[in-house]
Amino acid sequence: MGSNGTPLLPKRPQSLGVTIWEGDDSAFHPEIDPDEDVLSDCDEKSRAPRYEGRLLRETPLHICNSAWKLPKVPVTYHKYGSRSTVLSWYGQLCGAVRQWVVEAGFEDLALLQTRSFDMSLAQALAERWWPTTHTYHLPMGEMTITPLCYFLYTGLSFGGEAVVGHPGGWTFDDQELMRLLGSIPSESYTAVQWFYREWDEKMVTDSSSREELDQQARCFILYLLGNTLFSTSRMTIHISMVWYLKDLLRVKKFDWVGVGYAHMLRMLDSLAMRGTELVDGT
Structure with a gap:
């Protein structure tokens, strides 16, 4: 009063x-x-x-400070991840393996093609991104990448069972990995390229055994995820992700796009706060 x-x-x-x-x-x-x-x-x-x-x-740490300094110094970004190699391998898969990719809901992501990388645009957007709001601060107001935008971009729907870094009950068992992948990676954080190399020289056709078809499908999906939704500067993916691919009929039941969306926001935060100069490439 x-x-x-x-x-x-x-x-x-x-x-x-x-x-x-x-x-x-x-x-x-x-x-x-x-x-x-x-x-x-x-x-x-x-x-x-x-x-x-x-x-x-944390304004002093933000990359926008580079816009206030004259002369303005451009940031040299480096690309990681490659959708073009994903598209190339997908085109080489036999029909039976492709069908598993379709059943898992990853066909649109596998066929995704992107434009050439524009370094100036990447810097301009990084300067306008703010981690505490997860929005771009532009002259006309705020804008962000909404879940709907991400769905239209990836073709994957939000919702389903959660995907976590280390699923409960997972153990690094060589025998189980041999059964699921056909080979045993030497590291828990496995280089994405390993999944491709293991199948590069193998001839897999629609008449191959069901086990071999399933193994190649799992390796391709892990290669796809490591180059897109879960791509990092190290270009690795934790082998525990194979746990979600044990039953290929259940792969679509997991919320892949939810964890991919969260990962994208985290990487945008890192770019804005100059935690990295590596961006997801094409």
Whole structure:
């Protein structure tokens, strides 16, 4: 209640335009106009104080600082992951193995083709991405990659049983790996290329044994995941992921796109905070 007995109305919330605020602290930043709804991009350096103490934290570590320094120094990004090699191997698979990929729901992802890599665009987007909000802060407002966008991009639906790094009950058993993959990787974090090399010289046709067809299908799916949804700079994938492929009829029941979406956001955070200069390639 006010001094005259009238109820106090809540203060108008700050604009959510380009900057997201935790609260009204304009008293601590008198240079900030609480009624300003649009921030100009004419002077990037003048925007820096607005980020301090708010949801846009750790500004000094953010790659956007490179945009405030003149002359602007471009970041040299390095690509990892290769959808073109995935597409090439998929085209070599026999019909029976391809059918397993279709049944698992990964056909659209295997056939995905991307455009050539634009390093300048990658840097511009990284400078505008903020980890605490998982949004791009653009002159016209905020934008993000929604689950719907990710579904349209990958062809995979959200929902299903959770995919975790080390599923319960998993043990690194050589005999089981030989049965499921046809070979035994030497490392728990297995190089993605290993799955391709193991089958490069083998002739697998529709008349091959059911066990051999299943083994190649599992290796291709792990190769696909390691190059796309789970791609990292090390280009490895943990062998425990084969646990989810034991029964190829149940592969589609797992939430692959959910964990892939979370992984993508994490990698975007790392780019923005200069934790890496490696980006998923084509």
